[in-house]
Amino acid sequence: MLDNIRIVLVNTSHQGNIGSAARAMKTMGLTDLVLVDPVESPQSHASALAAGATDILAAAHTVDTLQEAIADCPLVLATSARNRTLDWPMLSPREAGAKAVQEGKAAKVALVFGRENSGLTNEELQMSQFHVHIPANPEYSSLNLAMAVQTLSYEIRTAWLELEEQPQSIELPEYPNGENLERFFVHLEKSLTDSGFIVRQHPGLVMNKLRRMFNRARPEENELNILRGMLTSFDKRMDKE
Numbered sequence: 001m002l003d004n005i006r007i008v009l010v011n012t013s014h015q016g017n018i019g020s021a022a023r024a025m026k027t028m029g030l031t032d033l034v035l036v037d038p039v040e041s042p043q044s045h046a047s048a049l050a051a052g053a054t055d056i057l058a059a060a061h062t063v064d065t066l067q068e069a070i071a072d073c074p075l076v077l078a079t080s081a082r083n084r085t086l087d088w089p090m091l092s093p094r095e096a097g098a099k100a101v102q103e104g105k106a107a108k109v110a111l112v113f114g115r116e117n118s119g120l121t122n123e124e125l126q127m128s129q130f131h132v133h134i135p136a137n138p139e140y141s142s143l144n145l146a147m148a149v150q151t152l153s154y155e156i157r158t159a160w161l162e163l164e165e166q167p168q169s170i171e172l173p174e175y176p177n178g179e180n181l182e183r184f185f186v187h188l189e190k191s192l193t194d195s196g197f198i199v200r201q202h203p204g205l206v207m208n209k210l211r212r213m214f215n216r217a218r219p220e221e222n223e224l225n226i227l228r229g230m231l232t233s234f235d236k237r238m239d240k241e
Contacts, residue, residue: 015040019049020146026053028153033060074175078128097155
């Protein structure tokens with residue numbers, strides 16, 4: 001199951017942080033590392049800080065966009081250091097660990113970490129189903145990247161050990177992966193724009209709220225297919241008018 005848990009680092013500035021994150025992962029049994037457009041590719045400094053986790057670095061995949069990194073993941077958990085203007089379903093690290101382990105039994109799960117100095121953008125945060133906030137000391141909440149990876153990796157391992165001791169036979173729904181969900185949002189925006197519901201010059205606000213609503217509802221794969229079918233039917237009707 002732990003093989004299905006993916007750690008995604010977005011636009012990391014320093015290769016040493018990538019090495020330290022790999023070390024944090026390996027101590028908790030995680031192996032799947034994806035780097036999104038890193039400023040520095042892992043080299044000698046990253047290997048030195050990875051210590052005995054150079055195999056994690058060697059197997060890491062590098063992609064250009066976050067969408068590529070999560071395309072095959074039905075569940076995406078994005079870390080957020082602060083409250084945003086757009087409210088989103090929030091999990092504690094413990095809740096995130098439990099959910100990642102539960103859904104990781106059947107499909108890929110991504111935990112996404114942002115830039116060292118600015119975290120994830122609102123657009124990147126909206127690609128997730130849940131946000132995760134580590135409740136650090138508000139007077140000194142200076143968690144570096146590797147510390148954040150270590151904290152959530154520990155919670156995942158703790159939840160996994162508990163599941164091993166008390167196995168549960170819970171059948172989970174089949175959720176769409178990130179690629180299919182993004183296709184739905186693109187289709188939805190086009191249909192709403194073509195119908196005149198969304199103003200072409202200002203689509204952002206409405207789509208942000210719709211993304212939040214559908215991510216909160218988490219439609220299953222067959223439900224998403226129904227929604228896509230509805231949109232296609234509307235599209236055909238509008239084309240005839």
